[in-house]
Amino acid sequence: MSLKGKKVLIGLTGGIACYKIPYLVRYLWKEKAEVRVIMTEGATKFITPLTLESVSNNPVATDLFPEDRFTGTHHIDMAQWPDLIVIAPATANFMGKVASGVSDDLLTTVVCASPKPIMIAPAMNPQMWLNKVTQRNKVVLAGLGYTFVGPDEGSTACDHYGIGRMAEPEKIFKAIKTFFSKGSASPKKKA
Ligand SMILES: Cc1cc2nc3c(=O)[nH]c(=O)nc-3n(C[C@H](O)[C@H](O)[C@H](O)COP(=O)(O)O)c2cc1C
Numbered sequence: 001m002s003l004k005g006k007k008v009l010i011g012l013t014g015g016i017a018c019y020k021i022p023y024l025v026r027y028l029w030k031e032k033a034e035v036r037v038i039m040t041e042g043a044t045k046f047i048t049p050l051t052l053e054s055v056s057n058n059p060v061a062t063d064l065f066p067e068d069r070f071t072g073t074h075h076i077d078m079a080q081w082p083d084l085i086v087i088a089p090a091t092a093n094f095m096g097k098v099a100s101g102v103s104d105d106l107l108t109t110v111v112c113a114s115p116k117p118i119m120i121a122p123a124m125n126p127q128m129w130l131n132k133v134t135q136r137n138k139v140v141l142a143g144l145g146y147t148f149v150g151p152d153e154g155s156t157a158c159d160h161y162g163i164g165r166m167a168e169p170e171k172i173f174k175a176i177k178t179f180f181s182k183g184s185a186s187p188k189k190k191a
Pocket of ligand 1: 091094128
């Protein structure tokens, strides 16, 4: 199934797995999906917006209060635009903020303002994943209709072994294709 005409908003948060996201964007782009990208400030420490702009062929948004915006409500426009929002990699911090309704940057504000389905690909150190607060946040988000891809078991960048690795870009891409092939039967965000 081609993704022609499908609109996918990718949100990157601040983890080392950011370096894998250009591959995901490229898979989507090759299938003719429209891709836009939002990065948290943390994500920009790991990979530049220019890289994501180059592979998505679209400007990358990072600021809730940009100097050069044309409308005062670009966060609402971005929240309405996609058919699917994919957060990859998703930090423990991002999960905690969204599970608590915090909207203190562009990405969390767009997520809060969007009625669209949201897929989360967490990536973190295994202890951060096992942390009871992270586990509670996962249960809260899953109960609200967010879907999860991964995390997977294996070695992490900090040289620890366990569950916490971001699902590989191919796996996230397949989950996105499955989402679109299921159409309206796919879970919707309830919050
Ligand atoms: C080198 C380095 C790697 C990090 N990797 C991760 C990670 O993989 N997952 C995670 O949850 N946090 C990770 N962090 C911590 C986050 O960057 C930090 O919690 C930050 O506040 C996240 O902000 P954001 O969620 O707004 O992007 C890392 C921090 C550093 C310095």
